[in-house]
Amino acid sequence: MNIVQILFWFLSVVALFGALMVISSKSPVHSVLWLIVTFFSISGHYILLNAQFLAIVNIIVYAGAIMVLFLFVIMLMNLNKETEPRKNRWLKMAGAVAGGALLLVLVAALKDSDLKQQEALVKTGNIGLIEELGKQLFSTYVVPFEISSILFLSAMVGAVVIGKKD
Amino acid sequence: MYLLTMDWWLVLEKAILVAFIVTISLVIAMYTTYAERKVAAWLQDRRGPNRAGPFGLFQPLADGGKLFFKEEIIPVSSSRFLFILGPSLAMITALLTSAVIPWGGHLHLFNRDVSLQIADVNIGILYIFGVVSLGVYGIMIGGWASNNKFSLLAAIRGASQMISYELAMGLALIAVLMLTGSLQMSRIVGSQVEGSNYWNVILQPVGFIVFFVCALAECNRTPFDLAEAENELNFGYHQEYSSMKLGFYLFAEYINMFISSAVMSTLYFGGYDILPFVDETKWGLDPNLLSILGFAALMAKTFFFLFVFIWIRWTIPRFRYDQLMNLGWKRLIPLALVNMLITAALILWLKK
Numbered sequence: 001m002n003i004v005q006i007l008f009w010f011l012s013v014v015a016l017f018g019a020l021m022v023i024s025s026k027s028p029v030h031s032v033l034w035l036i037v038t039f040f041s042i043s044g045h046y047i048l049l050n051a052q053f054l055a056i057v058n059i060i061v062y063a064g065a066i067m068v069l070f071l072f073v074i075m076l077m078n079l080n081k082e083t084e085p086r087k088n089r090w091l092k093m094a095g096a097v098a099g100g101a102l103l104l105v106l107v108a109a110l111k112d113s114d115l116k117q118q119e120a121l122v123k124t125g126n127i128g129l130i131e132e133l134g135k136q137l138f139s140t141y142v143v144p145f146e147i148s149s150i151l152f153l154s155a156m157v158g159a160v161v162i163g164k165k166d
Numbered sequence: 167m168y169l170l171t172m173d174w175w176l177v178l179e180k181a182i183l184v185a186f187i188v189t190i191s192l193v194i195a196m197y198t199t200y201a202e203r204k205v206a207a208w209l210q211d212r213r214g215p216n217r218a219g220p221f222g223l224f225q226p227l228a229d230g231g232k233l234f235f236k237e238e239i240i241p242v243s244s245s246r247f248l249f250i251l252g253p254s255l256a257m258i259t260a261l262l263t264s265a266v267i268p269w270g271g272h273l274h275l276f277n278r279d280v281s282l283q284i285a286d287v288n289i290g291i292l293y294i295f296g297v298v299s300l301g302v303y304g305i306m307i308g309g310w311a312s313n314n315k316f317s318l319l320a321a322i323r324g325a326s327q328m329i330s331y332e333l334a335m336g337l338a339l340i341a342v343l344m345l346t347g348s349l350q351m352s353r354i355v356g357s358q359v360e361g362s363n364y365w366n367v368i369l370q371p372v373g374f375i376v377f378f379v380c381a382l383a384e385c386n387r388t389p390f391d392l393a394e395a396e397n398e399l400n401f402g403y404h405q406e407y408s409s410m411k412l413g414f415y416l417f418a419e420y421i422n423m424f425i426s427s428a429v430m431s432t433l434y435f436g437g438y439d440i441l442p443f444v445d446e447t448k449w450g451l452d453p454n455l456l457s458i459l460g461f462a463a464l465m466a467k468t469f470f471f472l473f474v475f476i477w478i479r480w481t482i483p484r485f486r487y488d489q490l491m492n493l494g495w496k497r498l499i500p501l502a503l504v505n506m507l508i509t510a511a512l513i514l515w516l517k518k
Contacts, residue, residue: 029248029310052287056293059296063296063299068303130289
């Protein structure tokens with residue numbers, strides 16, 4: 001095993017363990033903190049693929065901003081183990097079945113796709129670096145990029161309208 | 167074993183550099199506490215600490231010793247693991263930032279070119295941003311884990327303030343990045359050092375002021391130290407902390423000050439450039455000596471900014487919370503946006 005493989009396995013174990021802890025820990029604050037651990041290990045995977053820009057943006061946007069807002073809400077509402085509502089047993093069962101069905105669909109869809117034959121470019125390839133990514137976004141994918149920016153703008157306007165005192 | 171094919175000299179070189187930079191940050195943070203008290207005394211016409219050692223120079227050691235030997239108290243109703251994690255995170259994020267700052271040019275030692283920068287990554291400045299945005303967690307986790315409503319309120323204040331000012335900071339930075347055309351810290355400094363190029367502060371005075379104000383807010387320094395407003399919140403987010411865990415919180419603040427001063431000197435004041443408008447390589451000095459002089463120049467600029475931080479603390483009173491938010495969202499962000507647009511337009515116009 002070379003060092004990239006060791007890192008890959010380490011990060012994968014951390015990511016899966018973190019994701020399991022997100023759904024299994026009782027306290028919502030702990031769940032959020034485990035989710036942050038998961039984001040970090042995913043950023044580690046990005047770095048292994050030489051996608052430095054994606055890795056750091058993942059940390060800035062998800063771990064640094066969105067998760068902080070999650071924590072805000074959870075801390076202000078003072079959610080903890082005691083306030084955790086009792087869940088319906090049938091609801092749990094239905095959730096497990098629905099999640100399992102989704103997993104089945106994903107596995108079936110990816111099993112025969114040609115993605116499987118493609119090998120990831122480790123430590124090489126510059127598509128994840130900022131210059132190449134910017135060029136791609138503003139030439140090949142310019143229309144979807146602009147449309148999503150308009151979507152963000154309208155979301156921002158909507159948030160301001162909702163938050164405005166009148 | 168594939169592991170052994172690594173360039174062990176590189177690992178050794180980087181390890182020495184990391185140890186050196188961390189030690190320097192810690193020592194400087196230690197003596198910034200001393201400087202803070204001396205400058206405060208000077209501004210208020212007092213003498214300041216002068217009992218421990220000559221001119222009170224051993225005062226930081228005495229303070230550190232006091233913090234180490236105090237009783238460790240972990241409140242019963244706190245969540246124990248997170249209570250300890252809070253100050254550790256504050257300290258770790260404070261120290262992580264120094265990894266991408268170019269502390270000097272190259273040294274030529276034992277037939278190797280040693281770069282005085284720990285990691286010259288492609289996304290340098292974004293790395294700093296990422297680590298800074300994680301600094302919020304130290305405060306939030308510590309404040310929440312103490313299970314005290316004053317700590318929680320202070321933590322939430324601090325976190326919302328840091329998030330708000332990060333936006334304006336980012337917008338101010340974009341203008342610098344457009345001038346340089348790269349996110350790499352070494353390229354940002356390089357473009358200022360080369361020949362007789364201008365320092366970025368001359369091209370970006372408004373951007374620098376926005377960045378500086380945001381840096382004050384990010385470090386939770388006066389006039390933005392709402393997170394530790396004693397008259398409203400007792401002591402702030404570290405109220406339940408005692409002994410060295412409290413020390414780590416206070417210490418992390420000083421390390422943050424040091425690092426943000428270094429970042430400001432790097433981005434806007436030419437980094438390790440000794441004099442503006444002068445090509446230092448024409449002085450005919452030994453390149454190693456020139457690198458060391460460059461490091462000294464960066465340190466001098468950093469110390470100046472540290473002094474300004476302290477000066478502001480003992481001159482300007484604290485903002486009210488609504489004033490803080492109005493300044494951040496209604497003044498600094500539009501100002502930074504306009505600055506960014508004008509810079510972009512000028513760059514396009516001049517390049518035509």
